[in-house]
Amino acid sequence: MEKQPIKSHEDLEVYKMAFDVAMRIFELSKTFPVEERYSLTDQIRRSSRSVCANMAEAWRKRRYEAAFVAKLNDCEAEAAETQTWLKFAVKCNYLNAETARELYSTYNRILSILVTIINNPSPWIIKR
Template identity: 55%
Template sequence: MKQSFKDLIVYRKAFNLAMKIFDCSKSFPKEETYSLTDQIRRSSRSVCASIAEAYRKRRYEAHFISKTSDADMENSETQVWLQFALECNYLSRIIFDELMNLSEEIGKLLNHMIENPKSYLKNADKNF
């Protein structure tokens, strides 16, 4: 069976996080619709999109690292929005901690990919 970016553990975790954020953000106040709500949804979803793009760039190490770095950047942005949501009392500490832990786990996986690109490149399909 041919593998795809959807088979990557980091992608599955990022998609799961984005969906959890989507569910939680449904309860954010209406006045946050075009600021916090849109931003946190966009950045969390962008992690997934950047992972998919990185997967397609596996033939070129610099491009792969660049797209994986983009995913890491979006993941960090998501953490900032989560912090705002907590401080504005839109998320409980328990939910915040759960989401932040997932995000930090994703960040570790992405950083491993950035630091060890050769094991993820197209010629190393065994790792995908």
């Protein structure tokens, strides 16, 4: 099985994983109480989507290592924020613990990949 070349951020497995989990959070958050619309619901949706958006920006900043790493750090922060919102959703009984554990675990995998790239960005940088 031959690996396809990475042409855009959308080809990255970590991006696909982040996008899929953000969409899952979107669907699950539809069941959150209406009084959480401008609080927990909005926050968890924003942070989960922001992981993907920052990854897209990081991809386009690969000419400049510092800018690339900075955007990946933003991804990392947003992923960790999403994990915090997941904990709130469980404590407020909006999300069952097993589902939250699965989502949290996915973010742990995303974070692991991001940290690996942050710690060794040179293979990803566009050489001038």
